[in-house]
Structure formats: C-alpha cells, structure tokens
Amino acid sequence: MKSKGILVLLLISVLVLGTTMLALAQEKVLVFGSSGDVSRLDPADATDGESISRMDNIFEGLVEYKAGSTEIQPCLAESWDVSEDGKEIVFHLRKGVKFHDGTDFNADAVVFSFERQYNPEHPYHQYGEWAYWGYMFSDIDGMEKIDDYTVKLILSEPNASIMTSLAMFTVCIVSPANAEKYGEDAFKHPCGTGPFKFVEWVKDDHITLEANENYWRGRPKVDKLIFRVIPDPSARLLSLEVGEIHGMEYPNPADFDRIRANPDLVLMSEPGMNIGFMAMNNGYGYVDANKNGVKDPDEPLEKTPGYFEPLTKKEVRQAINMAIDKEAIVRDIYMGTASVAKNGMPPFMLGYNDEIEDYPYDPTRAKELLAEAGYPDGFEVTLHVMPVSRPYMFDPPKIGEAIQSYLAAVGIKVNFYQVDWATYLQETEAGMHQMCLLGWTGDNGDPDNFLNVLYGLNACSIGTAGNYAFYTNEENQELLTKALRTYDVEKRAEYYKKAQELIHEDAGWVFLAHSNQNMVFRKNVEGFVLHPTSRMFFYPVDIKR
Amino acid sequence: MEQETTTYKESTGRELLRRFKYNKSAVFGLIIILFMVFCAITADFIAPNDPYPSPPLLANKLKPGFWSDKGAPGMPLGSDGLGRCVLSRIIYGARVSLTAGFVAVAIAMFLGITLGVLSGYFGGWIDTIIMRIVDIMFAFPALLLAIVIVAVAGQGLEKAMIAIGIVYSPQMARIIRSSVLYIKEMEYIEVQKAIGSSHWRIIFRHILPNSVAPVIVYGTLMLASAILDCAALGFLGLGAQPPIPEWGAMLADSYSFIVSGAWWAATFPGIAILLSVLGLNLLGDGLRDILDPRLKQ
Numbered sequence: 001m002k003s004k005g006i007l008v009l010l011l012i013s014v015l016v017l018g019t020t021m022l023a024l025a026q027e028k029v030l031v032f033g034s035s036g037d038v039s040r041l042d043p044a045d046a047t048d049g050e051s052i053s054r055m056d057n058i059f060e061g062l063v064e065y066k067a068g069s070t071e072i073q074p075c076l077a078e079s080w081d082v083s084e085d086g087k088e089i090v091f092h093l094r095k096g097v098k099f100h101d102g103t104d105f106n107a108d109a110v111v112f113s114f115e116r117q118y119n120p121e122h123p124y125h126q127y128g129e130w131a132y133w134g135y136m137f138s139d140i141d142g143m144e145k146i147d148d149y150t151v152k153l154i155l156s157e158p159n160a161s162i163m164t165s166l167a168m169f170t171v172c173i174v175s176p177a178n179a180e181k182y183g184e185d186a187f188k189h190p191c192g193t194g195p196f197k198f199v200e201w202v203k204d205d206h207i208t209l210e211a212n213e214n215y216w217r218g219r220p221k222v223d224k225l226i227f228r229v230i231p232d233p234s235a236r237l238l239s240l241e242v243g244e245i246h247g248m249e250y251p252n253p254a255d256f257d258r259i260r261a262n263p264d265l266v267l268m269s270e271p272g273m274n275i276g277f278m279a280m281n282n283g284y285g286y287v288d289a290n291k292n293g294v295k296d297p298d299e300p301l302e303k304t305p306g307y308f309e310p311l312t313k314k315e316v317r318q319a320i321n322m323a324i325d326k327e328a329i330v331r332d333i334y335m336g337t338a339s340v341a342k343n344g345m346p347p348f349m350l351g352y353n354d355e356i357e358d359y360p361y362d363p364t365r366a367k368e369l370l371a372e373a374g375y376p377d378g379f380e381v382t383l384h385v386m387p388v389s390r391p392y393m394f395d396p397p398k399i400g401e402a403i404q405s406y407l408a409a410v411g412i413k414v415n416f417y418q419v420d421w422a423t424y425l426q427e428t429e430a431g432m433h434q435m436c437l438l439g440w441t442g443d444n445g446d447p448d449n450f451l452n453v454l455y456g457l458n459a460c461s462i463g464t465a466g467n468y469a470f471y472t473n474e475e476n477q478e479l480l481t482k483a484l485r486t487y488d489v490e491k492r493a494e495y496y497k498k499a500q501e502l503i504h505e506d507a508g509w510v511f512l513a514h515s516n517q518n519m520v521f522r523k524n525v526e527g528f529v530l531h532p533t534s535r536m537f538f539y540p541v542d543i544k545r
Numbered sequence: 546m547e548q549e550t551t552t553y554k555e556s557t558g559r560e561l562l563r564r565f566k567y568n569k570s571a572v573f574g575l576i577i578i579l580f581m582v583f584c585a586i587t588a589d590f591i592a593p594n595d596p597y598p599s600p601p602l603l604a605n606k607l608k609p610g611f612w613s614d615k616g617a618p619g620m621p622l623g624s625d626g627l628g629r630c631v632l633s634r635i636i637y638g639a640r641v642s643l644t645a646g647f648v649a650v651a652i653a654m655f656l657g658i659t660l661g662v663l664s665g666y667f668g669g670w671i672d673t674i675i676m677r678i679v680d681i682m683f684a685f686p687a688l689l690l691a692i693v694i695v696a697v698a699g700q701g702l703e704k705a706m707i708a709i710g711i712v713y714s715p716q717m718a719r720i721i722r723s724s725v726l727y728i729k730e731m732e733y734i735e736v737q738k739a740i741g742s743s744h745w746r747i748i749f750r751h752i753l754p755n756s757v758a759p760v761i762v763y764g765t766l767m768l769a770s771a772i773l774d775c776a777a778l779g780f781l782g783l784g785a786q787p788p789i790p791e792w793g794a795m796l797a798d799s800y801s802f803i804v805s806g807a808w809w810a811a812t813f814p815g816i817a818i819l820l821s822v823l824g825l826n827l828l829g830d831g832l833r834d835i836l837d838p839r840l841k842q
Contacts, residue, residue: 232801233801234801234803234804237804238804252804252805254801254802254804254805254807255804255805257805258805258806325600325603328601328603328604329603331603331604332604332606332628333603333606333626333627363600387782395626397782397798398626398627398798400787401601401627401787401788402601402603402627404787404788405597405598405599405600405601405627406599406600406601408597408599408600409599409600415786416787418700418782418786
C-alpha cells in the first residue's frame with residue numbers, strides 16, 4: 001500500500017515536471033542584444049536611446065507614431081479637438097484601459113503624468129530632472145481634467161510641433177498609484193499601460209519584460225522580452241550568429257558582408273533621422289538664469305570657457321569645412337552606411353534646403369582662407385572626441401583621427417581629448433571644448449527638434465547647451481521662433497530654409513553625415529519595423545519556429 | 546696590487562661573457578632587443594611609408610599585405626582602418642614603446658633606489674615608514690594603480706610613463722633594500738665606518754656599486770612589464786594619443802576588424818608587443834642566471 005502511494009506520487013511528479021518543461025519549451029523568449037544599459041526607467045526622465053527603447057514597450061502616450069513613420073495616430077486618447085487659436089487641445093480618453101498594477105487609466109493619471117513635470121509644487125516633481133520638458137514642452141501651460149475621461153491641454157503660445165511631440169516618451173502616461181508606492185525609487189519600477197510588463201533590471205546585464213495579458217489591443221506574441229547588454233559589436237554579432245540572442249542594434253559596418261552572407265540573419269537598414277557633426281566653438285554663450293530655455297534681454301552674452309580666438313573667425317571655420325573630405329569619411333569610415341550631410345538635419349524633413357551648395361573639399365582654398373584670417377601657419381587646437389559610438393557616429397575615434405590628419409595638411413595641429421561619456425556631455429554643454437564631435441537623433445520628426453534645439457541662440461545656454469558651436473546669430477533665432485509659431489506648412493518651410501542658409505554661411509559646424517540605422521535579426525524573427533527615431537516597438541514581433 | 550685588480554676584473558668580465566654565450570635563450574633575447582632598438586633608431590630610413598600621411602589615404606583602408614594579390618602596393622603587412630601602412634607604424638611604434646619602457650623604468654629606478662637605500666641603510670623609523678607605504682602600494686594591482694594615476698593626471702604618453710614609473714618603484718625599492726641590508730653587514734662596510742667615512746661615501750662608493758647586479762636583472766624584467774603596461778594603457782585610450790603609433794593603441798584601433806576578416810591590422814602590433822616582451826624576459830632571466838653568484842658552476 002505504502003509503495004503504491006509512493007509510485008503514484010512519483011508518477012504525478014513526473015507528469016507535473018514534464019508539463020512544466022513542455023510549457024517552458026513553448027514559451028517564446030525574445031532576447032535583444034543592446035550596446036549599453038539604461039540610465040533611468042521613468043519615461044519622462046529618459047534622454048538616452050537605450051532607456052527610451054525599453055520605455056517604448058512598457059508605456060504609451062495619448063497619441064503614438066504610425067509604424068515606421070513620424071505621423072501620429074490615436075493611442076490612449078481616442079480623439080482630440082484643437083481650438084481655433086491653436087492654444088487648447090481637448091483629448092477624449094480611451095475607456096477600460098488598465099495599468100500593469102491593475103489600476104484604471106483615466107484623466108487623473110494623465111494630469112499626474114504631465115503636472116509632475118511642469119509644476120514645482122507637485123509632490124513628485126522633486127524626483128526627476130525633466131530635461132526633455134525644458135527642450136520641447138515648455139510651451140505647455142497646463143493639463144486640466146474636465147471629467148474622468150476628458151482632459152484639456154493649454155499652451156502659452158501656438159506650437160506647430162506639439163502634436164508630434166506628444167507621441168514622445170517624455171509625455172507617456174505613468175501609473176500614479178505606482179509612483180505613490182515607490183516614491184523616489186519609482187524610476188526603478190516602471191508601470192504603464194503598454195504591451196509588456198516590467199519584471200527585473202540587473203544593472204549592466206539585462207532587463208526582463210513579460211507579456212501584458214490584459215493589453216487593450218490584445219496580448220503580444222512573445223511571452224518574454226529580454227534586453228541583454230553586450231557592449232562590443234563584434235561580441236554581439238557572434239552571440240547573434242550562434243542564436244544566443246535574436247536581434248541586435250548597431251552592427252559594425254565592417255561586418256556587413258559577413259552578415260549578408262549568413263542565411264540565418266537579416267540586415268535591416270534605412271536612412272536614419274540623425275546628424276553627426278564636428279562643432280567649432282564660436283566663443284560666446286549666455287547663462288540661463290531663470291531656466292526658461294530662452295535668452296532673455298537681461299542675460300548678456302559672455303565668453304565660454306572653451307573660447308579660442310581662431311575659431312571665432314568665420315574664415316577659419318569655413319577653411320576647416322573645406323579641409324575635410326567628407327565623401328571619403330562617409331565612404332571609408334562609415335563604410336557607405338551613411339550619406340554625406342550638407343545641412344544640419346536629414347534631407348527628408350520639412351523645410352530641408354536642398355539649394356545650399358556644400359563646401360567643397362579644397363585644401364588649397366582652405367589654406368588661402370586661413371592666411372586671409374591671419375593664420376598662414378595654422379594653429380594648434382583641441383578636439384573633444386566621443387568615447388562611445390552613437391547611432392549618428394559609429395566610430396568617433398577613427399573619424400577624429402581622420403580629421404586630425406586632414407587638418408594637419410592645412411597646418412592645423414589637432415590634439416585629441418577623450419574623457420568618459422557623462423563628463424564629455426557635461427563639458428560640451430558647458431562650452432569647455434574648442435571643437436567637439438557630436439550629433440543628434442530626431443525625437444519627433446519635426447524640423448524644430450533639429451534646428452531650434454541644435455542651432456538656435458536659445459540653445460547657447462552655458463551648462464545646458466544644445467548648440468555646441470555656440471552660434472549666437474539673433475536673426476537665425478528669430479526665424480526659428482517664427483517657424484515654430486506658424487501652422488502654415490509652406491511658410492514654416494520658408495523660414496527653416498532661410499535659417500539653414502545662415503547656418504551654412506557662418507559655418508559653425510562641419511556637418512559630416514546622416515547615418516543609416518541598422519539592425520540585425522535572426523531570420524525567424526518577424527514583424528519588427530524600423531522607426532525613423534530609432535525607437536523600438538516589439539509589440540508586433542513574433543518568433544517563428 | 547693595481548695590476549692584479551685589473552686582471553681580476555678582466556677575468557670576471559670574460560667569465561661573464563663566456564657564461565652569457567652559453568645561455569642560448571639570453572642571446573636570443575638580446576638579438577630580438579637589439580633588432581627592436583635598431584628599428585627604433587633607424588625608423589626614418591627603414592619604414593617604407595609615412596606612418597601618418599596627411600591628408601589621410603582613406604581609400605587604402607584595410608588592404609591585406611604581401612600574402613594577397615589584392616594588397617596595397619608598398620605595404621607588406623597591409624593597411625589599417627585609416628589606410629596607413631601597418632609595417633611603418635609598427636617600426637615607428639618600436640621607438641614609442643621602447644622609449645616609454647626605458648623612461649618608465651628609469652623613473653622607477655630613481656625612486657626605487659632612493660627609497661630602497663634610505664630604508665635599508667638607515668633602518669629604524671625611516672625604514673618602517675617607507676616599507677609601509679610600499680606595502681600599501683603593493684596592495685593595488687599595478688595596472689589599476691597606473692590607471693588611477695593617469696585618470697587623475699590626464700591622458701598622454703608622458704603621463705603614462707610617469708604613472709608606470711611610480712607604480713613600479715616599490716618593487717625596485719624592495720629589491721634594493723634587501724641587497725643593502727645584506728651588504729651593510731659586510732666587513733668592508735664595518736671598516737669604512739670604523740675609519741669614519743661619511744654615509745654618502747659609503748652609499749655611493751660601496752653599497753650602490755655592489756647592488757648593480759640585481760638592478761640590472763630586475764630592470765630588464767621590469768622593462769618588459771613596463772612596455773606591456775604602456776601598451777595596455779594605450780589600448781584603454783589612456784596612453785599615447787592619436788596619431789602616435791603606439792602598439793597598444795594600434796591594437797585597440799583595429800581589433801574590431803578581426804571579425805570581419807581584416808586580422809592583420811591588429812595581429813601584427815600584437816606580435817610586436819609579444820616579441821619585445823619575450824625578448825626582454827629571456828634576456829632578464831638569462832642575466833639573472835649569469836649574475837647570481839650562487840648559480841656559479
């Protein structure tokens with residue numbers, strides 16, 4: 001009798017074990033190889049691509065981008081009405097949506113997600129830095145609740161780019177109950193309405209998400225989504241080849257032939273919405289005392305710490321533009337995975353000025369210009385070289401070395417300066433560099449997000465600059481502000497074209513390249529669509545057996 | 546008397562040379578090092594190409610060398626990611642790496658000998674303080690300490706040399722101290738003290754000359770490690786800055802191309818590091834065997 005009982009127990013345990021193993025075997029786990037770890041998991045506080053691509057799968061906003069484009073479509077808001085003067089937008093919210101913690105999505109959650117960013121009195125304002133709010137949403141005066149499923153957005157001025165900006169991660173809707181539960185640690189416990197739920201974050205190793213069974217559009221096709229950190233692109237590719245991971249970002253362009261030759265891999269590539277450049281410090285910026293992101297009359301221009309006499313002269317900056325062979329850099333260092341840039345934003349954007357003629361590669365003319373500016377024997381200058389590869393610049397040290405070698409040919413001696421990434425950003429934003437390599441990936445597909453953020457006078461604030469050349473042309477800023485306040489598309493485009501002419505003529509930057517965005521997946525992974533902003537949406541993705 | 550001393554010295558010299566000749570690995574090491582030194586001195590004449598052409602010849606990038614018919618003409622070991630001749634950069638790199646190694650070891654010797662002699666000769670609280678500091682420095686892995694120093698002082702080849710020199714000085718101090726402790730108990734030192742010689746005279750005329758053997762042996766071995774650590778700092782981007790053709794930096798520049806098939810740009814600088822370290826180690830080991838009186842047959 002006893003032995004029989006043991007036998008039955010054994011049988012049951014074998015059955016249970018077998019079924020769980022079967023279930024485990026059937027579980028679809030997608031592992032994605034990323035180049036770096038996230039910094040914070042609060043969408044409103046994320047500024048780097050790695051953090052943003054995790055948010056994209058956990059959170060949703062009122063509106064969202066259509067797959068593969070920067071046009072918007074309804075998401076958590078089912079519809080919206082814009083007032084005549086363009087300063088008020090009423091959103092009608094989707095009903096029956098729940099956050100991952102089980103609480104309801106409603107107008108309170110929307111107001112919470114916005115207000116914590118702009119209202120210093122808000123109890124949760126202290127837990128974030130809200131950098132992007134300053135860049136792109138400072139025209140928002142308030143978000144008000146009308147009833148449980150209706151909210152009203154109030155703008156201080158008309159803003160032609162606000163609807164596309166509302167599809168950004170910054171204004172994704174977060175769960176107020178979750179914020180209350182975790183307080184200042186909420187950024188470690190993200191909770192949204194998106195297709196995947198957060199499971200765990202092991203720093204510098206991986207982040208695990210699992211399918212949200214109650215997702216309002218229906219459950220995603222994979223059960224688990226794991227982002228694993230593999231910093232070295234060659235190591236990432238090797239992991240992908242043996243099937244340890246299913247997809248990866250930023251493959252090394254030198255490996256493209258090898259990827260194409262492998263029947264198990266698919267290389268996805270399309271022109272990216274980005275610009276990689278070398279900025280030359282024009283010398284002057286302002287201190288944004290009231291932190292409004294605008295240069296006010298009582299905030300005078302002053303010398304930046306990296307002020308360097310030769311670079312303040314237009315002829316010198318033009319000469320440097322002519323001394324560098326961009327075609328060769330794009331062909332041989334970007335290995336053809338980019339296109340040569342002549343303007344500060346990619347060609348497919350509204351207002352791109354194609355009539356501008358790029359500075360030709362002409363070292364002889366460059367030398368003449370240097371002599372005219374009073375530097376016939378050249379000078380010695382320091383170049384900040386990025387320590388990491390970014391989507392807009394795959395191999396900064398090589399590009400830096402090539403530039404060093406090109407400039408040596410016209411008599412300019414370039415010294416390398418390398419420092420860790422966080423310090424690098426701090427120093428360049430504070431104008432401590434003479435010249436620096438940097439770039440930008442677009443957030444919302446609007447030209448304002450390139451031209452105003454990178455080239456405007458308002459962006460010359462020492463300490464938080466986005467205008468790394470400290471190009472302080474007032475006429476240019478006037479054009480950019482007018483363009484932002486204009487809803488008429490044609491007129492907007494005209495303003496932007498004029499601004500690009502000024503930017504070209506004053507030559508604060510050497511615009512190098514618009515990189516393609518490249519991703520590699522194993523062949524059995526289906527449904528992934530590249531997005532111009534390099535964001536990653538895994539909801540439609542499936543693994544075929 | 547005078548005559549006799551000379552003969553004695555000559556015969557020791559001859560004896561050492563004879564023992565050196567029979568130590569095949571030491572001879573082999575010496576040949577490698579002499580070859581490296583030759584490359585370093587005559588780099589301007591023997592390098593086939595400019596190590597950093599300006600403007601760069603990017604179109605020549607990652608061309609294989611003599612083993613392939615697709616190679617760039619005149620570049621026997623192929624070209625790197627910026628189209629520069631790998632062989633020429635290695636030859637110029639010998640100058641950089643050997644200089645860096647020698648300077649670092651010279652710094653280590655100067656600091657190490659000073660501290661070691663002070664500590665060993667005077668003893669007492671001076672000894673205690675110096676040796677505890679040395680103990681603390683030993684607690685850190687050498688390279689890590691060098692990285693810390695470079696991180697504080699800033700990047701650059703000169704700073705890397707100084708950092709490595711500082712990091713190696715405790716080792717040298719220990720070695721010198723032990724030989725000073727041994728020598729200062731010798732009778733001839735007692736004699737010197739008895740006839741009232743000054744400390745400086747005793748140290749410079751009697752103790753230091755008699756400590757030369759270990760200094761040469763460990764100096765040679767240290768040179769090997771110094772070159773390796775300099776390359777490591779270069780690899781991490783903390784040592785020589787572009788466009789200086791430092792071997793470690795060349796390796797760091799090019800290792801990402803190995804997967805895509807362009808193995809030469811990273812492999813040859815690696816071999817250069819390997820050979821020079823091997824040569825110095827063989828030479829150092831050989832010298833130890835030869836100079837150690839206990840190993841006399």
